Amino acid sequence: MEFKVEAHRIMSISLGKIYNSRVQRGGIKLHKNLLVSLVLRSARQVYLSDYYGGICLSAQQAREWCEGEYMTSDQDKLIPGSTESLSESDETSDVAVDKQEPRDVVESPAAQHVETQASGEQDSAENGLSVSGCSDINTPEESPEATPTCEVASVVTAISSNCISAPSPSDPNEATETPTDCQTDNSESAENHSDEPKAPQAYTNRKRTAEDSELTDSPTKRTKVTSTSLPSTNDENKGETEEMDTSNVSSLITIFGSSFSGLLSNKEGEQPDSEAEDSDSGQICCDQMLKNLNPWSTAIVAF
Amino acid sequence: MDEEIDTRKINNSFLRDHNYATEADIISTVEFNPTGELLATGDKGGRVVVFQREQESKNQPHRRGEYNVYSTFQSHEPEFDYLKSLEIEEKINKIRWLPQQNAAYFLLSTNDKTVKLWKISERDKRPEGYNLKDEDGRIRDPTTITALRVPVLQPMDLMVEATPRRVFSNAHTYHINSISVSNDYETYMSTDDLRINLWNLEITNQSFNIVDIKPANMEELTEVITAAEFHPNQCNTFIYSSSKGSIRLCDMRASALCDNHSKFFEEPEDPSNRSFFSEIISSISDVKFSHSGRYLMTRDYLTVKVWDLNMESKPLETYQVHDYLRSKLCSLYENDCIFDKFECVWNGSDSVIMTGSYNNFFRMFDRNTKRDVTLEASRENSKPRAILKPRKVCVGGKRRKDEISVDSLDFSKKILHTAWHPSENIIAVAATNNLYIFQDKVN
Numbered sequence: 001m002e003f004k005v006e007a008h009r010i011m012s013i014s015l016g017k018i019y020n021s022r023v024q025r026g027g028i029k030l031h032k033n034l035l036v037s038l039v040l041r042s043a044r045q046v047y048l049s050d051y052y053g054g055i056c057l058s059a060q061q062a063r064e065w066c067e068g069e070y071m072t073s074d075q076d077k078l079i080p081g082s083t084e085s086l087s088e089s090d091e092t093s094d095v096a097v098d099k100q101e102p103r104d105v106v107e108s109p110a111a112q113h114v115e116t117q118a119s120g121e122q123d124s125a126e127n128g129l130s131v132s133g134c135s136d137i138n139t140p141e142e143s144p145e146a147t148p149t150c151e152v153a154s155v156v157t158a159i160s161s162n163c164i165s166a167p168s169p170s171d172p173n174e175a176t177e178t179p180t181d182c183q184t185d186n187s188e189s190a191e192n193h194s195d196e197p198k199a200p201q202a203y204t205n206r207k208r209t210a211e212d213s214e215l216t217d218s219p220t221k222r223t224k225v226t227s228t229s230l231p232s233t234n235d236e237n238k239g240e241t242e243e244m245d246t247s248n249v250s251s252l253i254t255i256f257g258s259s260f261s262g263l264l265s266n267k268e269g270e271q272p273d274s275e276a277e278d279s280d281s282g283q284i285c286c287d288q289m290l291k292n293l294n295p296w297s298t299a300i301v302a303f
Numbered sequence: 304m305d306e307e308i309d310t311r312k313i314n315n316s317f318l319r320d321h322n323y324a325t326e327a328d329i330i331s332t333v334e335f336n337p338t339g340e341l342l343a344t345g346d347k348g349g350r351v352v353v354f355q356r357e358q359e360s361k362n363q364p365h366r367r368g369e370y371n372v373y374s375t376f377q378s379h380e381p382e383f384d385y386l387k388s389l390e391i392e393e394k395i396n397k398i399r400w401l402p403q404q405n406a407a408y409f410l411l412s413t414n415d416k417t418v419k420l421w422k423i424s425e426r427d428k429r430p431e432g433y434n435l436k437d438e439d440g441r442i443r444d445p446t447t448i449t450a451l452r453v454p455v456l457q458p459m460d461l462m463v464e465a466t467p468r469r470v471f472s473n474a475h476t477y478h479i480n481s482i483s484v485s486n487d488y489e490t491y492m493s494t495d496d497l498r499i500n501l502w503n504l505e506i507t508n509q510s511f512n513i514v515d516i517k518p519a520n521m522e523e524l525t526e527v528i529t530a531a532e533f534h535p536n537q538c539n540t541f542i543y544s545s546s547k548g549s550i551r552l553c554d555m556r557a558s559a560l561c562d563n564h565s566k567f568f569e570e571p572e573d574p575s576n577r578s579f580f581s582e583i584i585s586s587i588s589d590v591k592f593s594h595s596g597r598y599l600m601t602r603d604y605l606t607v608k609v610w611d612l613n614m615e616s617k618p619l620e621t622y623q624v625h626d627y628l629r630s631k632l633c634s635l636y637e638n639d640c641i642f643d644k645f646e647c648v649w650n651g652s653d654s655v656i657m658t659g660s661y662n663n664f665f666r667m668f669d670r671n672t673k674r675d676v677t678l679e680a681s682r683e684n685s686k687p688r689a690i691l692k693p694r695k696v697c698v699g700g701k702r703r704k705d706e707i708s709v710d711s712l713d714f715s716k717k718i719l720h721t722a723w724h725p726s727e728n729i730i731a732v733a734a735t736n737n738l739y740i741f742q743d744k745v746n
Binding site for chain 1: 384389477496524526529579580583633637639
């Protein structure tokens with residue numbers, strides 16, 4: 001388990017580095033960001049592989065978490081885990097991912113913009129939402145000018161919540177170097193819903209937390225049901241990135257799914273889905289994404 | 304080996320008494336010229352300082368050829384790329400001397416985006432006795448001129464002036480990390496993270512791209528070029544190292560675009576040493592041909608390896624520079640030290656190799672005797688002209704009297720840049736903003 005803690009820590013440090021590289025003098029250093037993204041990927045692999053080891057145990061405690069946790073009204077609706085909500089969330093998550101990606105791809109070498117984009121997007125998403133739950137989460141993430149640590153922390157918690165597919169009962173607190181309780185809860189979101197449909201569902205619902213409740217109808221993680229949780233394909237990206245409560249996370253995971261592969265491929269792959277999607281959340285995401293798409297794609301081409 | 308210290312401190316910092324350096328004074332590159340008479344250093348502020356060795360005099364035989372400041376000039380200025388909204392640092396990444404062909408000296412200096420050819424020349428005479436202007440330069444009234452005279456060259460105080468002769472710009476999208484002059488002395492190459500360009504020294508408005516590893520989709524990027532160098536004797540051969548720990552040797556006669564290598568040097572990774580940071584520590588930070596051209600040396604984070612050009616499967620020799628850091632990789636990752644790019648150098652006869660470490664330590668490895676030594680470049684711990692004492696880092700267990708424990712190493716004092724005189728045992732070691740020059744002891 002200590003590997004998990006270590007991996008988690010390394011992931012948060014890596015994200016911080018990527019964020020800082022954006023504001024460094026002299027422009028973004030391709031080499032360093034490439035190395036950092038490789039470390040991030042390794043850490044994530046370890047984190048996830050560790051997770052699968054503890055998934056059985058976690059189910060029980062997941063339930064306990066569920067009950068004791070703070071949930072939004074939206075999330076309550078979703079608890080019964082209908083397949084519709086599942087599919088919806090898939091879509092929305094796709095959309096959310098797409099939304100993130102164009103922004104993230106701006107400076108293609110690394111997802112340096114991820115954090116800012118994510119936070120920026122959260123702001124816009126949050127503004128339109130009457131989020132009843134987890135307002136604390138919003139606070140640190142609301143202002144794009146939030147200190148990097150704040151942003152990183154929120155991003156990290158997002159990641160931890162996403163990455164931690166199965167509730168890790170043995171250390172429910174571990175993912176919680178988070179500023180808010182809600183985030184802590186999020187960590188319990190289940191990725192492998194195939195194994196534990198109900199428990200994960202609850203978690204994912206909860207995870208929805210505030211930010212993008214519209215997006216997060218039910219972030220059904222299409223968890224990588226595969227036992228080998230090795231992220232190296234876009235499929236895995238999809239599985240990973242269904243976490244929606246913070247678009248940050250999904251985009252980050254997508255991006256780091258396989259070094260740089262996440263940046264563009266998901267965007268193209270999921271765009272048709274999102275456009276077909278007609279839910280409100282999908283709509284909003286779509287619009288936002290489309291707005292951002294053009295300038296970014298030209299930027300990518302230019303770079 | 305015994306060495307005596309001859310220290311030169313370059314510190315233009317306004318707050319001299321304080322123990323920290325202005326960032327602009329941090330030395331970022333050190334290079335001897337081909338004869339060893341000149342030593343150039345570049346710093347983060349875009350300045351180049353050139354030292355010249357004094358002629359040995361009979362009056363003071365113990366002061367053999369010390370290096371004194373010869374010329375200082377601002378090579379690069381900070382720039383702004385408006386298209387990308389990026390600031391371009393003025394830090395000098397590399398300096399390479401051209402072989403001397405006349406009385407002037409030429410060097411190439413580069414920052415992240417632009418390479419410049421500088422001419423350093425001396426002027427010790429000036430003309431006097433112009434007809435149309437007087438000594439101050441003011442134009443004389445023609446009506447006052449009654450006789451003609453021929454200007455005469457009069458001696459003056461030696462003045463060393465540096466003029467930029469060529470500016471090679473707009474050829475690199477990514478940050479330039481190396482430049483290397485070809486054996487033909489007509490061309491040189493500049494290397495950034497993904498591309499290598501070949502230039503003619505006379506032509507600044509075009510360059511040839513000879514290596515391009517940029518993938519069609521940047522998302523598929525897995526490795527970048529970290530350093531490149533021309534073969535010392537064959538103008539058609541060059542090598543470049545990658546962030547994945549491999550070296551490729553290319554022959555420009557094979558094709559115009561050298562994307563396909565002629566030789567590929569890579570050592571299989573030791574699976575027992577695998578960690579989160581394996582990829583980072585295997586990234587090669589510097590690659591150098593030996594003077595003979597038979598061997599090449601690579602530096603990654605923890606080791607220096609000597610390769611035989613004829614054997615691609617594994618290095619000939621591997622030297623551990625500071626293996627005690629292997630267990631501290633996580634902390635080094637946190638404080639960014641793991642990304643430090645150490646350089647390595649050969650001595651004139653290719654028998655000794657040298658590289659830097661932390662705590663102002665630098666290491667030398669004798670390839671023949673297999674002995675190695677750790678020395679420290681520090682004014683506090685050694686007096687000028689004193690013989691350097693070998694240092695030792697103790698790795699756990701009992702610490703002997705003169706040893707330093709790993710935990711008390713100062714990671715902010717790192718020696719990244721060193722240079723070795725092409726023929727004599729004189730080394731230049733850059734420790735943050737200080738330059739140390741060490742010479743062999745004369746008996």
